[in-house]
Amino acid sequence: MFFSGDPTSRRRVNLGGRSSRESDRQVVLDQARAERKRRLALRQETSAAIKIQKFFRGWRAVELERSRIREQFCHTFGDRCQKADRSCFGADSEFLPQLLLFFSVKNSGDVAILTAACRLILQFVHNDGDLVSIFSGNDYSTTRSVVETRVKKLVLVCMKTIHHYREVLKNQLLMPSGMPTTILLDTVAILINSDLPWACKVTAHLLQQKIFLLLRGIILSSMNNMKEPENRSRMSSLENVLALITFHACGHPNGCSDMDPKLCFSLQILSIPFLWHHLSYYKEVFLMQRLTKFYIHRLASCLPGHASILPNDVSHDFPSHACLLGNLIEVAAAVFSDQSYNLTTVMDFVLVLTFLFEALPKLKSSAGAGYFDDDMSVDEGTNEFLDTNLERQIKDAMDSRFFQLLVNALFKDTSLSRHRYESAPSDEVVEAIGSICAFLHVTFNTLPSERIMTGLAYGTDLVLIIWSFIKYCQENQTWPLFTKLTAYIPDVAPRWLLSLAVFCPVYKYMLTIMDNEEFYEQERPISLSDIRLLVIILKQALWQLLWVVPATMSPQKLGTDFFANKKLSVETIRTRARAMISELLNQLQDWNNRRSFTSASDFHAFEASSEAFVAQALTENSRASELLKQAPFLVPFTSRVKIFNAQLAASKQQIGAYSLHRNRFRIRRNRIFEDAFNQLSVLSTEELRGSIRVSFVNEFGVEEAGIDGGGIFKDFMENITQAAFNVQYGLFKETSDHLLYPNPGSGMIHEQHLQYFDFLGSLLGKAMYEGILVDIPFATFFLSKLKQKHNYLNDLPSLDPELYRHLLFLKHYQGDVSELELYFVIINNEYGEQKEEELLPGGKDIHVTKENVITYIHLIANHRLNYQIRHQSSHFLRGFQQLIEKEWIEMFSEHEIQILISGSLENLDMDDLRSHAHYSGGYDQNHPVIDMFWEVLKSFSFVYQKKFLKFVTGCSRGPLLGFRYLEPKFCIQRAAPLHASEEDLDRLPTTATCMNLLKLPPYKSIEQMRNKLIYAINADAGFDLS
DSSP states (O other), X not given: OXXXXXXXXXXXXXXXXXXXXXXXXXXXXXXXXXXXXXXHHHXXXXXXXXXXXXXXXXXXXXXXXXXXXXXXXXXXXOTTSTTOOGGGGSTTOSHHHHHHHHOOTTOHHHHHHHHHHHHHHHHHHHHHOOHHHHHHTTOTTXXXXXXXXXXXXXXXXXHHHHHHTTTTSTTTTTSBTTOGGGHHXXXXXXXXXXXXXXXXXXXXXXXXXXXXXXXXXXXXXXXSSSSSOOOOSSOBHHXXXXXXXHHHHHHOGGGGTTSOGGGSHHHHTTTSTTHHHHOHHHHHHHTSHHHHHHHHHHHHHHTTTOGXXXXXXXXXXXXXHHHXXXXXXXXXXXXXXXXXXXXXXXXXXXHHHHHHHHHSOOOOOOTTGGGTOOOOOSOTTOOOOOOHHHHHXXXXXXXXXXXXXXXXXXXXXXXXXXXXXXXXOOHXXXXXXXXXXXXXXXXXXXXXXXXXXXXHHHHOOHHXXXXXXXXXXXXXXXXXXXXXXXXXXXXXSOTTHHHHHHHXXXXXXXXXXXXXXXIIISOOSSOHHHHHHHHHHHHHHHHIIIIISOSOOOOOOOSOSOOSSOTTSHHHHHHHHHHHHHHHHHHHHHHHHHSOSSOGGGGSOGGGGSHHHHHHHTSTTSHHHHHHHHOGGGSOHXXXXXXXXXXXXXXXXXHOOOOGGGGEEEEEGGGHHHHHHHHHTTOOHHHHXXXXXXXXXXXXXXXXXXXXXXXXXXXXXXXXXXXXXXXXXXXXXEOTTSOEEEXXXXXXXXXXXXXXXXHHXXXXXXXXXXXXOOOOOBOHHHHHHHTTOOOOGGGGGGTOHHHHHHHHHHHTOOSOGGGGOOBSEEEEEETTEEEEEESSTTGGGOBOOTTTHHHHHHHHHHIIIIITTHHHHHHHHHHHTXXXXXXXXXXXXXXXXXXHHHOOGGGOOHHHHHHTOEEETTOOTTOHHXXXXXXXXXXXXXXXHHHHHHHHHSOSSOOTTOGGGOSSOOEEEEOSOSSOXXXXXXXXXXXXXXTTEEEEOOOSSHHHHXXXXXXXXXXXXXXXXX
16 A cells, blocks of 8 residues: 555454454354254155155055055956845955955046945845845844944045045036936935935944035036036935934934034035035935934034124025025925924024024115115125125015914913013013014114015014013013023113113014004004003103113123124114114004094104204214204203204304395296296395395386395295295196195196206295295195105005005905006006106016015105105205205204294294384383283184284294294384374275284274284285385
8 A cells, every 4th residue: 555644553443343253153153053943854854755755655655555455356246346245244254344445436447346345235135125135145233333334434435535526527416316426325325215224334433534515616616506406306316315324413413422523414415505406305304303403403502602604605695604595495384284293493593594684795685675765774785696686685585485384383372462561571571572583673774775664564473572561561660681692792782772672673674554544443453552652662762772882882801803884783783773762663653643543742852852952963972963864852842943043043143144245136026936036046046045135126117115124025025925935837646635745737738847946945945045935835745855764555545545445455355466466567647648668677478466566556656755856845945955954954843833834823822922022212111002902803803813913923823932033023113193193094904024013003993903904914015115
């Protein structure tokens, strides 16, 4: 290096952080460690090589010995057993020992020898029939152990050979006995016949050797097409073998009790897809009582607690639990209809079905079924899909007959079948109730409801049975525990929860298909006095669920992770119970509104009527607000009106008033609808919610006198609604009770009829938003559209009483409905134009029968009440919701919505108006003129009292909560100086409707007061008088 000019030497620094000596020591240690690993690996390789060589030498020696014995066997007996005779199968012969020693399932020659040997056995049995003597000679007792061992090995070898070549033999496996291709199966069948002395030991050996696992593979291979069964004239050899083995396991349960549950018949065989379709003859064997009872009990004992023991799925769309369910549900009706089965077996069956339905995803509804669906689902987001045919197998089996048989089987011997108790229900009855409720709960959350509800409502007495149980428990204040369900539903849950969660949807559905005569006159299935008690029970239960314990309970830990959906978890049951109780109470309230059977206050919770509750309800996400959303009928109507008014006030404060020039409109009285539509329909939601001012132009083109301080706008709203909703305009039609609903043929009259409905919806919304009452009586089934509710058969009388009577005749028709030649079509007749529409896809080819007549009746009602006016209603609703939010209107029933729209005639109380009236200009409440005025007003007829109210306030009905809430307050002002002249006394009374002000001259007599008021009221001169 070059000299740098610095004579000192620089110190070298190791940037590694340690000395070079330390680095060298680490290298040595790493090398030593690597050397040890290399030597260990070498030792392991050497040891493995020695083991492999040892195994190979042993295997080669065995194979050589097998080859030697095989050659010796062929030399002695022939390569196809040509030299073998009957004596060859005896205990002292070497025929079977040599065959079983050298046999290899992979050697086709060995398989040929085995087949030939089996053919000989079948031939010898056919000739003399004594199988025992063929194997043991004359004395079986001395050769018993030898014979049993040989038969065990021979039978197992035959089954393993069939399993090994199952893909090659798959087209022959289900052939009947006696065919050349079923020699091995036929041999197994005769060797395990229950009459033979060794049958028990041999079959037990097969069970220990996982015979059902082999049979599962064989059966699956035999199904060329998993969906289409083979056509056969008699039982196949495979079915025969299966029957013999299952009979043995059933008859000797102790002999196979130590077998792994995962390998048992119930799981390995019954979980094969469409088992009964392919093994139809074996289905008859399985349905023999002893077999069904045994295997169902085994399933009930092991399955719920050990979900992992189910075999692997055949494929993604054929999960084992669904296949097992499909096979069981297919034979369930036969089991439930057999009177010889005891209640324990039926409850075991129901428990297994409950478990399997718990694991099933939500099945899709069929076409046209949405009319019956309640849209309650636990597992909407599941990604699991079943094969279409497997779904159909499950759904088709769950028909009306299935539920009728199930209910009858569970309650045939109990006092519940008589629907009342004299004493406490027995443990047996309690468990039967628990079983049916748990099963139906998971079924409701799995199957489309139309598959279930009609059968339960019309085919069984389930509603009455569960109601009797609930009624007894409520009256005696004792709710028993369902002990068999404690693994699913812990004791901390309310004991009434599951019963109500099942009772409510079934009775709710029954109410939708019930007619008025059944409910009110016949009082079926529950009497009106019991319904009053039911309302109280449901109200208390719902209050508990929504108010006392509103917070979600942490889901309990189950013994298995199998239930991803947890339909039987407490939280799921509580969620469904809340929804179903609320819907049922809402429906009962609708029935009560049609014809009162109990006080309206019975639906109200006393605690929800306080001012504190109203204040809390206005706070978002509070307990009161959540209760109001889910069960508004628990809150008294007056409290809900207060909440509604407060919500409107908050909205107005948030929106604020728009500038006057932006929302001021000139409306011609004789073209009020057209002018209003052209000017107001273009406004945005914010503009509609803002201040709107109107000036009227009379028929002479002159703008009417008066400044719109709110009164002219109120008059405008009344006039335009009367014009637009007039049936002569063609947008609405009238029922026989003069109630309005959208004209289904409106499009034939007005090209832009849907835009008109949109505008009319916003008009009605504006009236409600501003608190303006308009005298428009709507049909209840149309008001339900404002709540986005569905209408049902019991709503039809208000629309078409004649059609309703015809449908009731059809519903109760005692003859053969199919003879009436009805199809799933309906004829629409609008303005002379007839059009045929199908009620279901392909409906013109679907015959109405006894089985589907209920569906037909309700599809007819659905068409008239919902389908025909769907476009008009949806556009009307869209306009209405521009001003009135969905959450606000859902607080009220249809009857209450009509009161919100038009006010209550019950509140047209002149004494109430007088007690809240103000006076000015020299009048006071004790003035003689005022006394005379109130005397005249009270003497008016109801019609003139309405006219007077419109004359003063612009509306013919009183405020919802009485005149206390009239704003501004009604005021009577003296319309003359202190010393009035005759000219002053001859003047008519006038009003300022924007101020709710009556300008009243001091008339001298009652007669003069009456005449002047009547003349002014009838003048109908707009605002010119003021």
